Amino acid sequence: MGTVMMLERETAPFEATERPIGKGQLVLVVEDRPRLSRTVSYICEFLSLPMERVGSGTDLSALLEQKQPMAVICELDGGGQDGCHVMKTVAMHDPALPIMLITGTDQMLIGAADAVEEIWGLSSVLKLRDAPGLGDVVDFLFRTGRLGGSPRLRPV
Secondary structure: OOEEEEEOOOOOOOOOOOOOOOOOOOEEEEOOOOOHHHHHHHHHHHHOOOEEEEOOOOOHHHHHHHHOOOEEEEEOOOOOOOHHHHHHHHHHHOOOOOEEEEOOOOHHHHHHHHHHHHHOOOOEEEEEOOOOOHHHHHHHHHHHHHHHOOOOOOOO
16 A cells, blocks of 8 residues: 555655645644644745644645645644544545654554554555654655655755
């Protein structure tokens, strides 16, 4: 099915199917507290990529259809929508849409995320145990941009 990566802090290849990049090249962060979006916003601002943080209670399916993001970033243990629900919603929209999922260390939750990924046919999920650092976000966005055909986001 898809490529699964579980990183603790090292960088590894990110393989996914090629797909056209979203219309606005938006990076969508689903979270209730501005934790992930702080790091992501610094990188997006530097790369001139729009980033939008939405609460976990947001109607994600309508937002995905309207905004056509290039990637989604979320935590597995979310509030209104956990990461598994976000993954299912993304899969219904576009199973090749890249997702960065912060899993934590609970093996039962990680197993649930693995099952959702396989059952729903997601092909571009990057899993990190901890909140991403700047390097993790840069690598993810550049690999996502390369796969989506963005000429501005090419890793060297």
